[in-house]
Amino acid sequence: MSKQSLGDAPIEPRYFEEMNTLARELDQRFNHGALPIRHTGFVLLVFPFGNHDGRCNYISNADREDVIVLLKEQLARFQGMPEAKGRA
Secondary structure (H helix, E strand, O other), rough: OOOOOOOOOOOOOHHHHHHHHHHHHHHHOOOHHOOOOOOOOOOEEEEEOOOHHHHHHOEOOOOOHHHHHHHHHHHHHHOOOOOOOOOO
């Protein structure tokens, strides 16, 4: 049995169909079916509110290595920003 690290597990069954459908729709809308060359990447993270049971489920149209760089850079931005008040 192989040991999974954070994020290595498949999408939880309760989210699988809807996340895959949304990913196809997002890719189609942002990239207009322009395979194999895409111009816009996306990451969809789905997680439970509340007691934090479960985990974050992830799907993207980008390479995992690129998403890792993106998330590190975004986290640095979030950590450097004053707390938003949510009045957009």
